[in-house]
Amino acid sequence: MSEILTPEEIIKKGELVFKKTKFMTDANLSYCPGCGHGVAHRITMEVIEEMGIGEQTIGVAPVGCSVLAYDFMNIDMQQAAHGRAPAVATGIKRVFPEKYVFTYQGDGDLAAIGTNETIHACNRAENIVIIFINNGIYGMTGGQMAPTTLEGMKSSTSPYGRDVSTMGHPIKITEMVAMLPGVCYATRHAVHKPGLVRKAKKAIRKAFENQRDKKGTSIVEIVSNCNSGWKMTPVDANIWLEENMLPVFPLGDIKG
């Protein structure tokens, strides 16, 4: 067993225990404290650094809270119109098949306005990675109902709770695209606990390895909190996520 050190002892020893990946910029994250985006950004960029593919990777940012992902990800980036990231990524990958291409999208972007682009990119087995942050709400525009908003969940456009008889059901897009032969890997993770962060990072690594091995589309869904959109403290939001989001969006591999 390795020696367990106190923080003071670690500082005293001067050993490096954590270093920000060079593929994250020094810009202050624009996300709310407690939001999962920061962690999801970091582990994505750590994978890119660990695989040594930073010079060959092009990322596509969506519309939504992570529209400014290119301010934080220190690689060549494109910003796509709302929902169109998988089409933009298709354009990149088709003319530069040897590059690594990923999209980073929220649930409003990927599972509502971009459903068509998502399904068809997956159906064509576009050899890309889709990182899909599902927090059940439109965060950036101020907490409106998303396609993934839970039944009964309140938002600014479902102020009395989502009534599935008129507003539809929370959509499980990862399960949907997992049915397509073009998708080689569909998996759902969370990043609100250290153990889960490690698992999510492994999944992202696997997704990029699939791209390297030309296996088709990989989609990694990350269930995250939106504490400000949900109008909760970050701690309460994580508890609510476990008790309410995860039963509807269970963690684990769906395919591959």
Next chain:
Amino acid sequence: MEEVKLMKGNEAVAEAAIREGVDGYFGYPITPQSEVIEYLMLEEPHKRTGMVVLQAESEIAAINMVYGAAACGKKAMTSSSSPGISLKQEGISYMAGAELPCLIVNVVRGGPGLGTIQPSQADYFQSVKGGGHGDYKLIVLAPASVQEMSDFVEDAFVLAFKYRNPAMILSDGLIGQMMEKVKLKPQKERLTEKEIREKYDSWATIGKKETRERNIITSLELKSERQEKHNDKLQAKYREIEKNEVRYEKINCENADYLLVAYGSSARICQKTIQLGKEKGINIGLIRPITLWPFPSDVINEAADKVKGILSVELNAGQMVEDVKLAVNGKIKVEHFGRYGGMIHSPDEVLEALEQKIIK
């Protein structure tokens, strides 16, 4: 040896794209331009040049694929017809904002809505005044022959890359569908990744080397002060284009008493009207704008000093006539004549309209 072929306008665009060394074509079928993607699929240009041809799930996806490829410094294009071009407007606006070069071919059909599949010039406003949201301009080339459908592919890419701006070939169902003799250009090599890096490394997203900052392709700027500066830059670019890139053709303008202004297929019809006028002793000139934006305003303004009246002849209810009037600035009478909804005026109808609206 010179290669000459008998081709449809739509086929000529497709063949010209392969020979231009285009890297990616992304399209979606719609009448009357489906021959573009059909020709490309049949021709298998990936075997000839490595060019990618992809049928997208929608026009929206197609233009966004063009966005992705263009942002890598690649030559990318799409084609469609009016309803499909409406769908592409979001992507076109983003590309104008992000300053991405590309080619969009619009083989116009009559509208509004689903309209008709017959030729029309009713998309003039949409093409030259922006089309999507925001203050922006497309470089718009209007071919009047199958030869120009072919030639303008190269011209459009030259201009698009020179100014990092989307360029459009604004054709219609007549030019797209008709067959004419075409002199084909020699095959150009597609650029290698190394060549793209040498030319476009300052902006293209090709992968960030340690030696440079990351490249970001975006049309977003949340700080209004900076967004205004970005708009200033775009506007300055548009003024440059207006200064340098106006193209037009003058036919029979010396000693003309009356002037027709017409582009594309309407200009072809008007050439016959000039002959018919001669037979009746009416001396008619024609100015054919080749670039619809930038518009040949100065040329029309100067020409207005020497004629008694101008008829803007268009396959629409009166769109370019507004730009002709702005160019003439009240000096002489300017009227519009046109048929629309897929109907095409005859040379006689144009002469009759000139006599009734201008000469009488």
